Amino acid sequence: MTLRAVRILQEAPVWLAPKGRKNGSSSALQIAAAQVATTDKTIVELHFPMKKVRLGQVPDPELQAGWEAAAEAVLGHLVSGRDVAFPTLGDPALYSTAFYLLATLQQRHPEVQVTIIPGITAMAACSANVGAPLGLGDDVVSIVPAVFDDERLRDILTRVDAVVLMKVHRRLAPVVALLDELGLTDHAVLIERCGMADQRIYTDVREALGRELHYFTTMLIRRRPVGSGLAIHEECAEGRRAVCGEVV
Numbered sequence: 001m002t003l004r005a006v007r008i009l010q011e012a013p014v015w016l017a018p019k020g021r022k023n024g025s026s027s028a029l030q031i032a033a034a035q036v037a038t039t040d041k042t043i044v045e046l047h048f049p050m051k052k053v054r055l056g057q058v059p060d061p062e063l064q065a066g067w068e069a070a071a072e073a074v075l076g077h078l079v080s081g082r083d084v085a086f087p088t089l090g091d092p093a094l095y096s097t098a099f100y101l102l103a104t105l106q107q108r109h110p111e112v113q114v115t116i117i118p119g120i121t122a123m124a125a126c127s128a129n130v131g132a133p134l135g136l137g138d139d140v141v142s143i144v145p146a147v148f149d150d151e152r153l154r155d156i157l158t159r160v161d162a163v164v165l166m167k168v169h170r171r172l173a174p175v176v177a178l179l180d181e182l183g184l185t186d187h188a189v190l191i192e193r194c195g196m197a198d199q200r201i202y203t204d205v206r207e208a209l210g211r212e213l214h215y216f217t218t219m220l221i222r223r224r225p226v227g228s229g230l231a232i233h234e235e236c237a238e239g240r241r242a243v244c245g246e247v248v
């Protein structure tokens with residue numbers, strides 16, 4: 001988490017945290033609570049069903065109801081004079097419930113003031129933990145949610161230099177079949193539960209086939225190998241070691 005996120009979470013008396021399963025718990029809350037004391041906080045976990053959203057189409061009614069209930073919950077605390085924080089995984093601008101909630105809130109209550117705190121994306125954390133860049137030089141990078149159709153992914157994989165494949169946990173077999181067909185299997189790395197105690201990195205993505213992967217799984221694919229993953233280290237060696245060391 002960033003220092004700014006920690007400060008805002010410390011200041012906000014109310015945290016509303018998203019969870020994907022009705023009877024489950026909020027991962028975002030667990031991560032936030034590991035960094036900021038929660039003893040004097042009002043904490044509410046809100047259920048947002050894990051359903052596909054296709055922009056431009058009418059959202060699933062259950063999802064819509066979740067966003068509306070959350071917007072009303074936020075407003076309820078605001079009218080009683082208490083600021084609300086909504087911790088979410090990584091960055092709120094990247095496939096996050098936070099932005100659907102924000103859109104619903106702004107539509108219904110445009111007077112509400114919102115501050116968005118940028119977060120550290122899963123792809124940035126994965127990139128750091130495998131020591132591979134997301135994009136270098138003239139690389140074109142695509143971020144793709146793996147839950148949609150394979151034809152679109154095939155097209156992307158043949159056109160761009162690097163792909164970040166998110167939500168890949170239940171789609172590994174067809175994705176690896178596609179990578180095999182395109183000769184890219186050895187250009188991919190899979191990171192499960194990045195940054196957590198049981199983080200797992202599959203440098204051979206075939207080894208993950210048949211395993212029950214956690215939802216927190218991301219694949220990084222580079223068409224052009226970084227002949228110089230080493231270039232970064234060389235740069236460190238040439239006097240920027242402290243900066244690189246800090247980032248890692």
Ligand SMILES: C[S@@+](CC[C@H](N)C(=O)[O-])C[C@H]1O[C@@H](n2cnc3c(N)ncnc32)[C@H](O)[C@@H]1O
Binds near residue numbers: 097191196
């Ligand atoms: C709903 S998206 C949230 C993305 C998030 N807003 C971000 O900035 O990265 C969930 C996806 O993020 C990725 N993800 C989130 N946490 C992760 C982790 N700890 N390790 C690997 N991938 C993760 C996975 O691809 C997962 O399916």
